[in-house]
């Protein structure tokens with residue numbers, strides 16, 4: 431008899447019948463490295479698949495992730511960290527950022543430091559921002575059967591696509607010097623409103639209106655909280 435290394439079930443054969451874990455792991459070799467890279471990019475369930483599905487059918491895919499299958503899409507927290515990193519890398523290459531967060535006139539204040547941190551850590555900052563937007567969504571959609579954490583998952587996916595939309599417009603600007611960043615921001619907002627509104631209630635116009643205002647209010651309260659925190663710390667100093 432073998433003992434499963436994962437769930438400690440006793441079994442005969444090569445795979446645990448209880449959890450499917452193999453009795454013996456294959457050694458790491460070139461094929462493993464190749465298949466790991468293929469898995470990450472995979473059009474069946476990797477990051478490219480996730481992006482495609484979230485662009486075409488955000489509502490079905492996010493709902494399915496929450497209640498049916500968590501293996502088809504990239505994990506949401508990972509997704510927003512990766513997409514934010516992509517954005518940061520493209521900003522570094524193409525220098526397109528002018529005023530997503532702009533606070534050059536108040537240097538040497540803590541508020542300035544906070545916004546600088548946001549600019550250098552979009553991944554974490556977006557997760558914090560999703561908490562603010564999530565709270566507004568929870569208030570606006572309190573009669574719907576989604577808890578706060580499920581809403582955070584929704585936002586990680588949706589905001590991740592938002593970061594990719596800004597990145598795409600940034601690259602276009604970097605390459606062609608045609609500044610369409612405002613158009614990019616509007617498309618990002620339209621996508622967010624569409625995806626979140628549809629997630630809660632597809633056929634109700636009000637659902638989209640609430641999604642829009644939750645996003646705007648979340649962004650505003652996040653900004654105010656950052657300014658307030660900076661101001662408060664400077665006051666104590």
Ligand SMILES: [Zn+2]
Pocket residue numbers: 434435436437438439446447448449450451
């Ligand atoms: Zn097992």
